Amino acid sequence: MAKDKSPSDVRFGAALMRARKKRGHTQQWLADQLKCSSAHIGNVENGHCPLNPARVDKADEALEANGVLARQYAELYQPETVDWLDEFHSLQKSAHFIREYHPNIVPAAFQTPDYARTVIRASAPWFSSREVDERAELRKLQGEVILKNEKPHYHVVLDDAVVRRGVASPSVMADQFDALAKLVQSGRIILQVYPWEILPQLGLGGPFSLLSSIDAPEVLYAESLYLGQTTDDPGRVRQYGMLFSELQARARSPEATIELLMKKAEELR
Numbered sequence: 099m100a101k102d103k104s105p106s107d108v109r110f111g112a113a114l115m116r117a118r119k120k121r122g123h124t125q126q127w128l129a130d131q132l133k134c135s136s137a138h139i140g141n142v143e144n145g146h147c148p149l150n151p152a153r154v155d156k157a158d159e160a161l162e163a164n165g166v167l168a169r170q171y172a173e174l175y176q177p178e179t180v181d182w183l184d185e186f187h188s189l190q191k192s193a194h195f196i197r198e199y200h201p202n203i204v205p206a207a208f209q210t211p212d213y214a215r216t217v218i219r220a221s222a223p224w225f226s227s228r229e230v231d232e233r234a235e236l237r238k239l240q241g242e243v244i245l246k247n248e249k250p251h252y253h254v255v256l257d258d259a260v261v262r263r264g265v266a267s268p269s270v271m272a273d274q275f276d277a278l279a280k281l282v283q284s285g286r287i288i289l290q291v292y293p294w295e296i297l298p299q300l301g302l303g304g305p306f307s308l309l310s311s312i313d314a315p316e317v318l319y320a321e322s323l324y325l326g327q328t329t330d331d332p333g334r335v336r337q338y339g340m341l342f343s344e345l346q347a348r349a350r351s352p353e354a355t356i357e358l359l360m361k362k363a364e365e366l367r
Contacts, residue, residue, distance in 0.1 A: 106174040108145030113170050113330070115143040117161040131160040148175065164192065164314040166330055173328050186307070186319055189328070191243065193250040193309040197342045200305040201257040203265060204274060207241040208254075208281060213274040214238065216266035245286055250309075252287040255345045257301060258294040261362055272366040279359040282352055290349035291358055300345050306338055 118128050125143070129136040132153045142149045149157065149171070158167040165188070190196065190207070198205055203217055214234040219225065225233070244250070264271050282289045292301070306320040315330040318338050329335070350358065 103145040104148070107142075107148050110149065110167075110171055110174050111143045111145040113167060114139075114149065114157065114161075117157075117163045117167055118143075121161050123161070128157070128160065132156055151175075164311070166314050166317070169328055170330070186321070189307075189309050189317060189319060190250065192314070193311050195249075195251045195253075195310040196307060197253050197339075198305075198307040199255045199257075199301050199342060199345055201259060201301050202305070204256070204260060204278065205254060206237050207244045207252075208278060208287070209237060209241065210270070210274050210277050211235070211238050212270045213266055216270060220265065245281075253346070254287060255290050255292055255301075255342070255349050257292050261291055261358060262294075264366075268366040272363040275359040275363040275366075279356050279363070282356050282359075288352055289355050290346060290352060291355045292345055292349040296348050300341065300348070306341075308335065308338055308342060 118125070124136075125139040126136040129139045132139070134153070138147075141147045151171070154168055154171045157163075158165060161167065169189075203209075204213060206214070209217065211234050214237045215230055218233050218237075219230050222230075244252075261275070266274070278289060281287050304320065306318060308316060308318055310316045315332070316335050316339075317328055317330050318335045319328050320338075321327070349355075
């Protein structure tokens with residue numbers, strides 16, 4: 099009886115094949131780079147066996163995959179070792195265009211230090227004050243890295259809940275809304291807020307980001323509290339691209355969003 103294929107082996111094998119064919123290389127060429135047999139490459143690509151971890155980075159480099167293969171391998175085979183916030187920051191730094199939706203909180207790159215501390219403390223009440231401060235400082239530094247340059251271009255849609263539900267003290271929320279409004283007014287980001295009275299309520303599946311770069315496939319990054327999942331599967335990326343377009347079309351305009359943020363900040367002072 100044929101042995102059932104591992105879903106992880108099948109997915110990584112397909113990704114490896116796409117990367118190889120994109121560069122116009124044969125299985126024998128890749129085998130030469132990785133110092134293995136072409137039959138082994140064929141088995142990996144067909145999902146019959148995994149690629150040795152020691153060869154993953156070499157394959158990514160040889161195929162000029164810009165880390166895509168390495169990230170997918172880590173996601174599929176070593177999910178417990180991936181610090182998903184660090185992984186997302188790495189994706190952000192290499193992106194040229196980011197589309198992001200968040201239904202609950204302000205995205206990490208735009209959080210003020212006090213807002214970040216409140217969110218981190220609420221998400222992980224077991225953290226000590228020192229750990230909360232360290233993570234808030236790291237989040238601040240990572241946000242500065244992303245926003246200090248003209249790229250990536252950033253287009254964000256937030257749910258009304260982010261603005262209308264207080265997750266911190268009134269003064270902290272007011273400062274956060276002021277900071278968001280200034281970012282939009284500066285032209286550094288495009289921000290829209292999705293009204294909760296518009297039905298059907300889209301985006302109930304949770305936060306996600308679509309990250310595009312010039313020399314790599316578009317990546318979908320979907321997150322939960324403890325896990326971030328990355329895929330460059332074309333079908334899934336298209337689906338979420340369609341969802342973001344729907345959210346964007348039904349959301350308030352950037353100008354109306356600035357008015358909303360400034361009004362809420364004033365109400366909270």
